Amino acid sequence: MQVMNEPYVCLAKVSDINLARVAAARLDSEGIDSRLHGEALGPFPVTIGRLAETQLWVLSEQKQAATNVLEELGIECEDESA
DSSP states (O other): OOOTTSOEEEEEEESOHHHHHHHHHHHHHTTOOEEEESGGGSSSOOOSGGGGOEEEEEEGGGHHHHHHHHHHTTOOOOOEEO
């Protein structure tokens, strides 16, 4: 169940949109609410340079569990507050 007043944190930036989608699906399978943000998700996807980055966001209360899952996938995590 999603708590609407919890802030999200950006845990990772991935340059491959397909890897970002796989990571989001894996997080979802673990019961971790995630969101993807980036130009590659729009109607006119940009897939070159920094504009190709897709951000993976999770609820701050699920940050540690999400970090563990992403590290299993070989995705380096960052810590940027929403």
